[in-house]
Amino acid sequence: METNGEVLFLNTTTDGKAFASKGHLCHDDSSPVVKAQTIDELHSLQKKKSVPTTPKTHHPDEDLQKLHLQSISASLASLTRETGPKVKSVKQQLDYLTPASLSTSDSALKFTHILYNLSPAELYEHAIKHEKGSFITSSGAIATLSGAKTGRSPKDKRVVKDDTTAAELWWDKGSPNIEMDEHTFLVNRERAVDYLNSLETVFVNDQFLNWDSNNRIKVRIVSARAYHSLFMHNMCIRPTLEELQNFGTPDFTIYNAGQFPCNRYTNYMTSSTTINLNLSRREMVILGTQYAGEMKKGLFSLMHYLMPKRGILSLHSGCNMGRNVDVALFFGLSGTGKTTLSTDHNRFLIGDDEHCWSDAGVSNIEGGCYAKCLDLSPEKEPDIFNAIKFGTVLENVVFEEHSREVDYADKSVTENTRASYPIEYIPNAKIPCVGPHPKNVILLACDAFGVLPPVSKLTLAQTMYHFISGYTALVAGTEEGIKEPQATFSACFGAAFVMLHPTKYAAMLADKMRKYGTTAWLVNTGWCGGRYGVGSRIKLANTRRLIDAIHSGSLLKAEYKKTEVFGLEIPAAVDGVPSEILDPMNAWDDKEAYRETLKKLAGLFKKNFEVFANYSVGGESKLTEEILAAGPIF
Numbered sequence: 277m278e279t280n281g282e283v284l285f286l287n288t289t290t291d292g293k294a295f296a297s298k299g300h301l302c303h304d305d306s307s308p309v310v311k312a313q314t315i316d317e318l319h320s321l322q323k324k325k326s327v328p329t330t331p332k333t334h335h336p337d338e339d340l341q342k343l344h345l346q347s348i349s350a351s352l353a354s355l356t357r358e359t360g361p362k363v364k365s366v367k368q369q370l371d372y373l374t375p376a377s378l379s380t381s382d383s384a385l386k387f388t389h390i391l392y393n394l395s396p397a398e399l400y401e402h403a404i405k406h407e408k409g410s411f412i413t414s415s416g417a418i419a420t421l422s423g424a425k426t427g428r429s430p431k432d433k434r435v436v437k438d439d440t441t442a443a444e445l446w447w448d449k450g451s452p453n454i455e456m457d458e459h460t461f462l463v464n465r466e467r468a469v470d471y472l473n474s475l476e477t478v479f480v481n482d483q484f485l486n487w488d489s490n491n492r493i494k495v496r497i498v499s500a501r502a503y504h505s506l507f508m509h510n511m512c513i514r515p516t517l518e519e520l521q522n523f524g525t526p527d528f529t530i531y532n533a534g535q536f537p538c539n540r541y542t543n544y545m546t547s548s549t550t551i552n553l554n555l556s557r558r559e560m561v562i563l564g565t566q567y568a569g570e571m572k573k574g575l576f577s578l579m580h581y582l583m584p585k586r587g588i589l590s591l592h593s594g595c596n597m598g599r600n601v602d603v604a605l606f607f608g609l610s611g612t613g614k615t616t617l618s619t620d621h622n623r624f625l626i627g628d629d630e631h632c633w634s635d636a637g638v639s640n641i642e643g644g645c646y647a648k649c650l651d652l653s654p655e656k657e658p659d660i661f662n663a664i665k666f667g668t669v670l671e672n673v674v675f676e677e678h679s680r681e682v683d684y685a686d687k688s689v690t691e692n693t694r695a696s697y698p699i700e701y702i703p704n705a706k707i708p709c710v711g712p713h714p715k716n717v718i719l720l721a722c723d724a725f726g727v728l729p730p731v732s733k734l735t736l737a738q739t740m741y742h743f744i745s746g747y748t749a750l751v752a753g754t755e756e757g758i759k760e761p762q763a764t765f766s767a768c769f770g771a772a773f774v775m776l777h778p779t780k781y782a783a784m785l786a787d788k789m790r791k792y793g794t795t796a797w798l799v800n801t802g803w804c805g806g807r808y809g810v811g812s813r814i815k816l817a818n819t820r821r822l823i824d825a826i827h828s829g830s831l832l833k834a835e836y837k838k839t840e841v842f843g844l845e846i847p848a849a850v851d852g853v854p855s856e857i858l859d860p861m862n863a864w865d866d867k868e869a870y871r872e873t874l875k876k877l878a879g880l881f882k883k884n885f886e887v888f889a890n891y892s893v894g895g896e897s898k899l900t901e902e903i904l905a906a907g908p909i910f
């Protein structure tokens with residue numbers, strides 16, 4: 277208990293009264309006393325004053341901070357139709373807060389305590405105290421339950437169709453953008469805001485998207501759960517104290533009232549869950565689902581709208597970089613290996629799921645990763661396993677009651693168990709998360725039919741064909757209701773998030789690949805030696821070796837032959853990989869079954885592509901013809 281070089285002792289006098297004496301060493305074995313007169317004082321010593329967070333103790337900026345939080349609270353309470361809560365100058369804030377400006381309902385008068393950009397430790401405490409199902413696991417990560425929904429609800433997504441978006445967005449068959457009108461959006465917004473406002477406390481995160489500083493987007497997330505606030509703390513880019521003080525008005529605001537349902541009798545609603553995007557108001561509303569991935573992918577949809585307007589391609593892809601500054605992008609639908617394969621101990625991680633490709637190179641949109649945890653092991657995925665520590669959010673995992681050891685094989689809650697952690701939890705993360713133009717583009721498909729080769733080289737037209745097709749076979753339930761493997765086509769390897777017509781993104785990709793001389797590959801991370809149920813999933817170690825050969829450039833030098841039907845160029849040999857798996861025809865015992873399955877899959881590709889046959893890619897009829905010809909021929 278040494279302070280300022282002085283020591284305090286508690287001595288007891290003969291009459292039993294305690295007094296503090298200064299400096300006198302007396303050989304008494306009673307321990308030194310704390311420098312506090314009361315319990316409250318003692319507790320106040322435990323915490324050092326800090327910024328930025330909810331002001332609890334006085335510091336010079338207290339008044340300003342208080343006003344800042346009050347203005348957020350007031351904008352929640354107010355029934356204004358403003359574009360989200362605005363942070364104003366002190367003078368404006370004072371005007372804003374005069375009683376005359378508040379309407380007279382009780383909810384408008386209520387002060388909702390704003391917990392602003394809390395730290396992971398503070399959020400842990402809130403979650404553990406107030407949110408059932410929150411526990412500290414043995415590695416220090418916080419385990420949480422996302423409630424009834426353990427995956428996204430794409431059928432419940434609605435996008436406001438107004439004069440601008442009617443013309444700009446993709447609305448046709450196959451589009452993820454199901455329309456709603458402005459009025460209904462406001463009805464749902466009011467419902468979410470009223471719910472949030474009825475709470476004693478709400479969490480507010482002010483953060484950034486996109487490591488490309490010229491194209492950074494400021495987002496505000498208003499949520500009811502510490503789990504949601506910590507998830508977004510991990511997933512978005514965390515501002516420095518200085519950046520936070522100069523944050524100003526957000527470019528986009530999410531109102532997450534996920535515990536509270538929407539009213540099913542509201543127009544356009546088909547269930548009690550709804551995720552609403554209003555691009556003109558720059559707002560998003562979530563009702564009836566607590567699955568945190570809705571916020572992450574809602575913001576990704578926003579980027580899929582904003583970035584192409586600036587000539588920047590937004591991509592559902594992972595990204596890493598070698599020591600030779602060679603960048604690779606990993607495209608693929610959910611569960612195909614973007615996170616697993618971009619997290620590579622021998623390379624620098626730029627990001628695992630969402631990127632931008634501009635004239636300056638690539639940049640990660642996010643500040644964190646979101647890894648699938650089912651069957652996670654320290655042997656196969658050491659970097660991800662070790663990232664699951666204090667600060668990491670573990671969703672829907674099962675753990676041993678006493679030791680709190682997580683059992684990653686247990687899918688009692690869901691197959692879509694997840695870990696969300698800040699990107700710097702991966703030891704070789706490249707920070708800032710930006711890199712030069714990609715040398716390789718790897719299209720990942722988890723082929724449950726087992727007929728696509730483990731690796732093949734693509735022509736530009738084939739790349740476009742497979743990019744627009746976006747094939748995989750979903751295995752786990754990232755999307756509500758999908759439990760069995762099933763062939764899926766999802767344009768741009770993420771149709772659930774595109775806002776514009778897929779050919780717009782495809783044309784930009786073709787353009788950039790040509791300009792920067794990027795080579796593309798198709799990698800099957802799925803089945804081998806037979807379809808699901810007969811063959812087995814390609815060993816992760818083998819996929820990693822194939823990808824190593826792409827990165828090193830050695831695969832470019834291999835001898836190639838063309839496969840039947842899909843016309844894919846497959847290598848005869850790859851270092852360290854059994855050659856018999858490289859040609860799926862060899863890997864299957866039953867050749868007849870192989871040919872039949874191959875044709876079946878080719879038919880599914882063809883049928884899926886019909887809707888795109890009438891679109892020209894980037895207004896180039898030549899490229900469009902080439903793309904159509906690059907599909908399966910049978």
Ligand SMILES: Nc1ncnc2c1ncn2[C@@H]1O[C@H](COP(=O)(O)OP(=O)(O)OP(=O)(O)O)[C@@H](O)[C@H]1O
Nearest residue numbers: 610611612613614615616647648801814815816819
């Ligand atoms: N050969 C393989 N290649 C890649 N992943 C494999 C392979 N075999 C098994 N897996 C497993 O498949 C899963 C791939 O999931 P991953 O988190 O990388 O998906 P993702 O593409 O990032 O999806 P999302 O967009 O939903 O985050 C991991 O659990 C990984 O362990």
Ligand SMILES: O=C([O-])CC(=O)C(=O)O
Nearest residue numbers: 427428569573610629754
């Ligand atoms: O959004 C999610 O729930 C997980 C994810 O990354 C995806 O589905 O692509």
Ligand SMILES: [Ca+2]
Nearest residue numbers: 614615629646
């Ligand atoms: Ca991922």
Ligand SMILES: [Mn+2]
Nearest residue numbers: 592609610629
């Ligand atoms: Mn994803």
